[in-house]
Amino acid sequence: MKYKVLDAFAGAGGFSLGFQLSGYFDIVGAIEIDEWAASTFQYNHPKTKVIVKNILDVTDEELLENFSGIDFLLGGPPCQGFSICNKNAGDPKDPRNSLFREFLRVARVLSPSVVVMENVPNLLKAKTDSKELVVSIIKNELEELGYNVEYTVLEATNYGVPQIRRRVVIIGSKKPINQFFPNATHCVIQDNKGLFEDLNELPLCPTLWEAISDLPRINACEGSEEMDYMDNPTNDYQSMLREGATKVFNHTAMNHSARMVERFAAMKCGESTEDVPDELKPLKRNGNGEHSEKVYGQNNRRMFPNRPCHTIAASFYANFVHPYLNRNFTPREGARIQSFPDWYKFLGKPTTPSKSLLKKEGRLDDIHLCQYNQIGNAVPPLLSKALAINLYQQLC
Numbered sequence: 001m002k003y004k005v006l007d008a009f010a011g012a013g014g015f016s017l018g019f020q021l022s023g024y025f026d027i028v029g030a031i032e033i034d035e036w037a038a039s040t041f042q043y044n045h046p047k048t049k050v051i052v053k054n055i056l057d058v059t060d061e062e063l064l065e066n067f068s069g070i071d072f073l074l075g076g077p078p079c080q081g082f083s084i085c086n087k088n089a090g091d092p093k094d095p096r097n098s099l100f101r102e103f104l105r106v107a108r109v110l111s112p113s114v115v116v117m118e119n120v121p122n123l124l125k126a127k128t129d130s131k132e133l134v135v136s137i138i139k140n141e142l143e144e145l146g147y148n149v150e151y152t153v154l155e156a157t158n159y160g161v162p163q164i165r166r167r168v169v170i171i172g173s174k175k176p177i178n179q180f181f182p183n184a185t186h187c188v189i190q191d192n193k194g195l196f197e198d199l200n201e202l203p204l205c206p207t208l209w210e211a212i213s214d215l216p217r218i219n220a221c222e223g224s225e226e227m228d229y230m231d232n233p234t235n236d237y238q239s240m241l242r243e244g245a246t247k248v249f250n251h252t253a254m255n256h257s258a259r260m261v262e263r264f265a266a267m268k269c270g271e272s273t274e275d276v277p278d279e280l281k282p283l284k285r286n287g288n289g290e291h292s293e294k295v296y297g298q299n300n301r302r303m304f305p306n307r308p309c310h311t312i313a314a315s316f317y318a319n320f321v322h323p324y325l326n327r328n329f330t331p332r333e334g335a336r337i338q339s340f341p342d343w344y345k346f347l348g349k350p351t352t353p354s355k356s357l358l359k360k361e362g363r364l365d366d367i368h369l370c371q372y373n374q375i376g377n378a379v380p381p382l383l384s385k386a387l388a389i390n391l392y393q394q395l396c
Contacts, residue, residue: 002026003113003392006067008055008075008106009099012346012374013041014338015074015118018384020045024392029067031055036348036368037377044344055102060109070110072391075103076118076379100134104141107172114391115142117170118379121153124168138170147172150180158184159386160203161339162211162237163309167379169387175395182390188308206237209305209323211336214238216248220256220327227251245342250371251332252350254317264300264326272301300328309337314369314376317351331371338375339382346371 003025007016010030019025030050032038038052049066051058077099100117107115117138126134139149149172156165159182171180186205216223216230227248233239256264263273263280273281303309305323312334313319320329331350332342352370359367369377 003071004028004069005072005074006030006070006106006110006112008073008103009077010038010041010050011076011369011377012037013044013344014340014378014381015076015384016041016045016048017340017344018379018381018386019072019074019388021381021385022388022392025072025388028070031058034369036370037374039347040345040374043347055099055106060105063106063109067110071113073103073107073110073112073115074118075106075116076377077103100138104138104145107142107147108145111145113174114395115147115170115172116387116391119168119170121166121168124153135168135170142170142172145172146174148174148176150177152181154181154383156380156383157188157205157308158186159380159383160186160205160237161308161337161380161382162206162208163312163337163380165311165380165383167383171387171391173391173395177391177394179390179394182386185386205308206235207306208303208309208337210235210237211309212333214242215330215332215336216251217325218251218253218330219325220253220261223252223330225250225252241336241339241341243341248332248342249345250335250350251330253330254328254351256327261326264302264321267300267302267321269302269304269323273299312337312376314373316376317372331375334372334375338378339380340375340378341381346374348374 005016005019005025005027006029007013007027008031010016010032013030016027016030020027027045027048030038030041030045030048032041032050032052033054035052038050042048042050051066103117124135128134128137135151139151142149149170151168151170153166154169156163156167169181184202187202188205214229214231214233216227229248233242259280263276266276266280299318300321301310301319302321303323310320316334317328321327322329322333331346335344335346348368348370350371352366352368355367
């Protein structure tokens with residue numbers, strides 16, 4: 001008998017997928033506000049009941065009618081309000097910061113045996129208007145509901161995800177648990193800058209290049225939503241993610257201008273837009289050829305092939321440059337770095353205009369999570385799978 005799982009902030013389904021891939025869980029329900037992300041979830045979890053709705057509008061009665069009897073509750077309430085890259089990080093007035101209370105409400109109504117919440121590390125610093133630590137509220141309220149609660153910060157590379165991605169995980173269990181969190185399964189090589197650590201000679205975490213090198217080699221403006229493989233897998237990670245797949249989905253490169261491609265060509269690994277020659281730096285909008293005074297070093301940085309990638313964020317289409325080609329990553333390359341299998345197809349458009357532009361133009365119905373957003377927002381399935389296996393072993 002498998003445990004029944006509800007994902008309360010489902011997104012594209014990375015959190016749920018990891019539990020599914022463990023073999024011990026059935027994903028019976030999901031709640032997701034964004035239509036494109038919900039479509040991706042439903043397409044890849046066809047037997048799951050997916051409610052496409054703002055969780056604030058899902059009543060207690062609706063929860064009980066659709067998801068009564070679940071064993072596990074998963075959720076990653078939107079974390080941008082807590083994110084360190086947000087200048088107002090932890091702002092109690094940010095409406096996204098209140099959604100953790102909806103996770104607690106679902107736990108109270110459905111009373112699952114186990115709850116698992118994921119978020120950015122900055123959650124540990126976030127406070128409410130009354131200066132209470134959000135994580136303390138979550139822990140205390142779960143304990144009042146009868147859960148034994150622990151939380152920690154996990155690093156994705158420790159579980160074979162080729163990406164430096166630290167996340168807070170909060171677990172509550174109604175049964176006593178000896179070990180809430182899984183032991184590391186992988187390690188990374190320590191370099192001369194001390195960036196990475198070596199954990200007891202465990203298998204090495206795949207590098208960025210080991211994650212993506214077998215994907216079709218395409219340049220800027222090339223690729224397709226569906227295409228054939230051109231090369232065989234070269235390592236266990238590639239073979240694992242290609243299992244069950246016959247095509248490559250979502251491998252479409254950005255439509256860079258010739259000048260952008262030239263700019264990327266001037267970058268060495270580790271360099272970004274601020275490091276290129278002045279004549280290749282960004283121009284002012286409507287500036288008659290004048291160079292912009294603002295150059296963002298965190299954007300368009302060429303990644304090292306022999307290291308794990310930096311954190312894949314929701315806007316990773318503008319964060320990173322391919323280690324060898326003069327373009328940004330494709331959605332599929334981001335999905336590989338996040339540890340999604342190749343058969344997992346992302347629906348919706350690859351990119352969309354910014355929310356601010358769509359709001360300015362009154363196109364509110366066009367505000368959706370594009371493929372890049374869905375992938376960057378997801379919990380890495382391999383990290384989720386490690387959590388799932390450990391919890392199953394602790395409870396059985």
